[in-house]
Every structure is written in structure tokens, then in C-alpha cells.
Amino acid sequence: MSKAKKELAVQNTTLIDESQLFESVVEIIESRKSRAAAHINHESTLMFWEVGRYVSSAILDFKRAAYGKKILSELATKLMERYGRNFAERNIYRMMQFAEQFPDAEILSPLATKLSWSHFIELMPIKTEEARLYYAQDATQRNYGTKELRRQISRKAYERREIANAELSHDSVIPFNVFKDPYLLDLFGLKENFLEADLEKAILSEIEAFILEFGHGFSFVERQKRMILDGDDIVLDLLFYHRVLKRLVSIELKLGKFKAEYFGQMALYLKWLDRYERQPGEESPIGLILCATASREKIEMLELDKSGIRYSRRGILDSNAAESRF
Numbered sequence: 001m002s003k004a005k006k007e008l009a010v011q012n013t014t015l016i017d018e019s020q021l022f023e024s025v026v027e028i029i030e031s032r033k034s035r036a037a038a039h040i041n042h043e044s045t046l047m048f049w050e051v052g053r054y055v056s057s058a059i060l061d062f063k064r065a066a067y068g069k070k071i072l073s074e075l076a077t078k079l080m081e082r083y084g085r086n087f088a089e090r091n092i093y094r095m096m097q098f099a100e101q102f103p104d105a106e107i108l109s110p111l112a113t114k115l116s117w118s119h120f121i122e123l124m125p126i127k128t129e130e131a132r133l134y135y136a137q138d139a140t141q142r143n144y145g146t147k148e149l150r151r152q153i154s155r156k157a158y159e160r161r162e163i164a165n166a167e168l169s170h171d172s173v174i175p176f177n178v179f180k181d182p183y184l185l186d187l188f189g190l191k192e193n194f195l196e197a198d199l200e201k202a203i204l205s206e207i208e209a210f211i212l213e214f215g216h217g218f219s220f221v222e223r224q225k226r227m228i229l230d231g232d233d234i235v236l237d238l239l240f241y242h243r244v245l246k247r248l249v250s251i252e253l254k255l256g257k258f259k260a261e262y263f264g265q266m267a268l269y270l271k272w273l274d275r276y277e278r279q280p281g282e283e284s285p286i287g288l289i290l291c292a293t294a295s296r297e298k299i300e301m302l303e304l305d306k307s308g309i310r311y312s313r314r315g316i317l318d319s320n321a322a323e324s325r326f
Contacts, residue, residue: 038113045112045120049102051087052095097124101132114140122149134158142216155213180215196253200237217244225250227272236269248273248285258291 059071072089079087098120102108119139126132135158139149160180203210204223211218218240225236238251250269254262266287273285 041116042109042112045115045117046105046109048095048117049099049105049108049112051092052097052099055092056096056099094121094124101129107133111136111140114143116146118146119144119149122146122153126153131158134161138216161215180213196237199253203238214240217242218249219243221248227269227276229268229272234268234272239273245283246281247283248277250285250287252287252289254289254291258289262289262291 055072055075059075072092076087076089076092079092085091101124102111102120115136119136123132123136126135135149135153138144138152138157144152157180164180200223211220219242221239221241223238225239227234227236236250237253240249240251241247242249250266250273252262252266252269266289270285270287278285
């Protein structure tokens with residue numbers, strides 16, 4: 001080999017970063033493995049659904065329940081011998097329940113691309129179809145694991161959203177499905193005797209948990225937002241942005257009972273934000289007053305939601321609390 005060729009070969013070998021080569025190959029392998037796992041999960045979930053649907057329609061569609069149970073027990077025994085414990089009698093019942101609760105394959109198929117069989121097991125005890133679909137779709141959109149899905153169900157995320165929507169009028173500036181109500185702040189570990197500043201610090205220290213509790217699409221912007229009006233400083237407790245709605249969301253924390261003066265204060269914040277902070281393409285800001293209790297009559301007379309303002313009664317729970325009110 002000529003000297004020039006030897007030098008070229010050496011140069012070529014020095015161009016290869018072995019560590020980077022290894023990492024790149026690992027990335028390819030893991031990416032394909034992840035896709036393969038997702039595909040397997042999707043097909044397995046649809047398989048369980050199809051088995052459940054067939055067993056329900058073709059075997060247990062008998063008038064005599066005892067006979068149907070005997071047939072199911074024998075089927076489970078044979079399937080377990082060939083395919084293992086996934087097809088135990090109890091699990092086949094689950095598959096039948098699964099097919100009954102998600103009868104539309106066109107709705108189920110996209111959910112099954114993101115949700116595992118374990119997710120669907122968590123969804124099955126939910127009583128209404130609307131709630132099941134809400135939790136299923138929310139889990140797919142936010143990539144919940146089964147643990148977080150279980151937490152959302154236990155904290156009544158769907159029911160709280162429905163309560164919040166029920167309190168909005170048809171003329172409301174605030175869109176439906178933005179807020180949950182009431183806010184269950186036991187995740188911050190706060191006891192009954194705390195200050196607004198303590199609540200603010202707790203929210204900021206657990207910002208990810210608060211955003212999950214708060215609703216979908218929120219991003220934290222600023223704490224203690226200072227605004228100058230006629231030379232005076234006014235301060236907003238917390239400022240968020242809603243990525244889906246493209247709106248700023250201002251939050252005021254009040255420990256006591258709702259007062260009419262809070263309405264004027266929040267309205268001033270929203271007008272300032274609309275004038276000085278609102279960016280091109282964004283909608284008008286909306287506000288949330290987080291307080292301990294509120295007068296229904298005052299809320300109705302002030303027509304808060306028509307002004308883009310919403311209040312919430314905080315559900316503060318601690319380790320001594322017996323249970324949530326829902």
C-alpha cells in the first residue's frame with residue numbers, strides 16, 4: 001500500500017467516533033423496540049376486545065346463566081393450557097366487560113395505540129360512558145401511566161370539570177373544559193392555619209402537580225406579576241398561559257370568603273394584561289379567583305364568567321381529613 005493510501009486510511013479511521021457510533025445504534029434499536037412494543041400492545045388490546053365480544057355474543061347469549069357459566073369455565077381451562085394465565089376465567093370476564101363498555105371499534109382503536117390493557121382495567125369500574133371516554137382520551141393526550149390515570153380517577157377530575165362547566169353561563173367568556181373545581185390541594189401538605197404566601201410557595205414548589213390538578217394545557221409564566229398603573233404598583237399572585245386556548249390566565253389567592261371587591265381587582269388585572277401583555281394572535285386574558293368560600297348570590301349578580309373571571313372554592317384536605325366531599 002502506498003504511503004498516500006496509508007495516510008488516507010488512518011484519516012478515515014480517526015473520523016469514526018466509536019462512542020457516538022454506539023449511541024446512535026442504541027438509539028435506532030430502542031426506537032424500533034418502542035414502536036414494536038406499541039404495536040404489540042395495540043394488537044393485544046384489540047385481541048382481548050375481540051375475544052370478549054365473541055364470547056359474549058356467541059357463547060353466553062343463552063337464557064340459562066348456569067349453562068353459560070359452565071361453558072365459560074371450560075373455555076378458560078382450555079385457553080389457559082395453551083396460552084397461560086391471561087385467559088383465566090376472571091380475565092375473560094374482564095374482556096367481556098371491556099367489549100361491552102367500548103363497543104365501537106373505531107373509537108377504541110386509536111385509544112389502544114396509546115393505552116395498555118392495564119389502563120383499560122383502571123377504566124372499567126367507571127360507571128358512565130362519558131366519564132370513561134374522558135379519562136381514556138385525557139390519558140392518551142397527556143401520556144398518563146396507569147398510576148397517574150388512577151390518581152386522576154380517584155380525584156374525580158371528570159366530575160370536577162363537569163361541576164365547573166355547570167357554573168358557566170351560555171354567555172360566558174370563559175370556555176368550557178378549562179378549569180376543574182374544586183381544587184384539591186392536599187398534595188401540598190398544607191394544614192388549616194396557613195397564609196396566602198404559604199399557598200403560593202406550595203403551588204410553586206409543586207408546580208407540575210398543580211398544573212396537572214389545574215387542567216390541561218397550562219404553562220407557568222410568572223409569580224408576583226408587577227403591573228404599573230398611574231405610577232402605582234399592583235401585583236398579581238400567579239400568571240399562567242393556556243397553550244390550547246392561547247390566553248393568559250391570571251390567578252388570585254384569597255384565604256377568606258369571596259368579596260365583591262375581588263371582582264374589581266381581577267377585572268383591573270385582566271384589562272392591564274389585555275393592553276400590555278397580550279400578544280398578536282392571542283385571545284383576551286381570563287382570571288381565576290381561588291378562595292375558601294363564596295356567596296352564590298354575589299357570584300350570580302356580578303356575572304363573573306361574562307367578564308372572563310371565575311371563582312373556585314378550595315377543597316383543602318390534610319392527612320387528618322376523613323375523605324373528599326366527592
